[in-house]
Amino acid sequence: MASDRLGNYRLLSRLGAGGTGTVFKAQQENLNRVVALKVLHPGFGRQAALVKRFKREILTTAALSHPNLVKVYDAGQDGDRYYFSMEFIDGYPLRDRLRGGKSVPPKEAIRFTHQLADAIRYLHAKGMVHRDIKPENIMVCTDGNVKLMDFGIVKVQDQTVLTQEGSTVGTPRYMSPEMVTGEPQDLRSDIYQMGVILYEMLAGKCPFDGPTISDIANKITDEPAQPPSLSASGLSLGLDRVVMRCLEKNPADRYPDAEAFDLDLTEAESDLDTGGRLTTRPLQPRRGPSVQAHTPPPVAQQPAQVQTQALPAQPSRVPLPGGDGETWVERSYRTLSDSLQEPSVRKGLLLSPVAFLLGLGIVFWL
Secondary structure: OOOOEEOOEEEEEEEEEOOOEEEEEEEEOOOOEEEEEEEEOOOHHHOHHHHHHHHHHHHHHHOOOOOOEOOEEEEEEEOOEEEEEEEOOOEEEHHHHHHHHOOOOHHHHHHHHHHHHHHHHHHHHOOEEOOOOOHHHEEEEOOOOEEEOOOOOOEEOOOOOOOOOOOOOOOHHHOOHHHHHOOOOOHHHHHHHHHHHHHHHHHOOOOOOOOOHHHHHHHHHHOOOOOHHHOOOOOOHHHHHHHHHHOOOOHHHOOOOHHHHHHHHHHHHOOOOOOOOOOOOOOOOOOOOOOOOOOOOOOOOOOOOOOOOOOOOOOOOOEOOOOOOOEHHHHHHHHHHHHHOOHHHHHHHHHOHHHHHHHHHHHHHO
16 A cells, blocks of 8 residues: 555554455554454445445444454545454464365364354354355464454345345355355355365365366356265264265255254264274264164074983883782772762762862873
8 A cells, every 4th residue: 555554553564355455464553452454455445336345344243243253343434445443363364274285183173163153153143144254264363263254245134235246256165056056145155165164174175176166166066075084084974974964055955054053063073083983873964862773692503403302101000919900090990980879979079179189180190
C-alpha cells in the first residue's frame, strides 16, 4: 500500500492475501494492541457488490463469539479502502503444516477436528454456513488449539448469497458436489468440507485432485473417494467410515449436523489402537449395542464307539426237592393260583396291601 498507516492502525507486515483482500499484522495505536487487519484490495472499494460482501463479512463475524473462531474487534473506512481488525493469532495456518504432502498424527488431527466441529456447530446454530473451510482458513495456535477464520462467503440462511448468479464459491479441492454444480447448499456442505480437511490431515492429500479445476470438479461429482487408510497407516476402520460418510455425494447421506459428526468422531477415536491396525468394530449408523450370538468353541469329534453289553443271563431252572421237576417260581405261582380260588383268601388279599404288592412282584418276575 502507498502508506503504512490506515486509520488508527500502523501496518507492520503482510500476512497473506485472499480473493477480496490482504491481511496485515498491525498495531492498533489507540488501544496499544497487535491485531490482524484485513483490507479490501485497492480499487475494489468502488465495486458496490464487493463492498456489500465485505461489509457483510464484518457484521457477520463481529456478532460471533466462540473460542475456536477468530474474534473481530473493529471496522472502518479510509477513502475507498475498507478494513476490519481481528485478533492476531500467534501461530500458523494449517496449510503450512500440510505442505509437501505431510500429514498430521491421527490423535492430533482428531483433536483439531473436534474443535472445528464445535465452531461449525456454533455457526449453524446461528443460522450460518461457512462454505469455505480449508487449511488456509484454519489457524493453529501456539497452545495447540485451532481457530477458524475468513467468513467472506458465509451464507446467512434465508439471505441472498453474494456471488454471481450460477457461479461457484469455495476452493476447488474442498468444494462439495453441490457447490460444484451450483445446487442449493446448507450446513451439510460444511460437513463435507470438514471431511475433506480431516482426510487431508490423515492421508497427506485431498480425496480428489487433478491437474485442472475441471478434472477436480469431475472427480468430486462423479468418482467415489478412497478410504484414507489406503494412504496412511495407523487408522481405524471406524475412522475411515466417519470420513467416508462426510464425503457422500448426496447431502442426505452425510451427517445431518456437526454434533452427530462429532459424536461419531469420538467413537472412532476409541478404535485407534497402538499398533495402528484396522479394527473391525462397526460404527455408523448406531443402532444400539452390538449383540452377537455366542458360539461355543469347537469340540474335537471323537470316533463313534459301539459298546457291547452282555444281556443278563436267564435264571437257571433249579428243581425243588420232591422229584416233580418244579422250580420255586413255578411252585409259588401254582400255590398262589390255588389260594386265590378260595373266597376267604381272595377277600383277605383284596384287603391286605402287603399281599397285593407281593402278588404284583411275583407276576412282574414272571
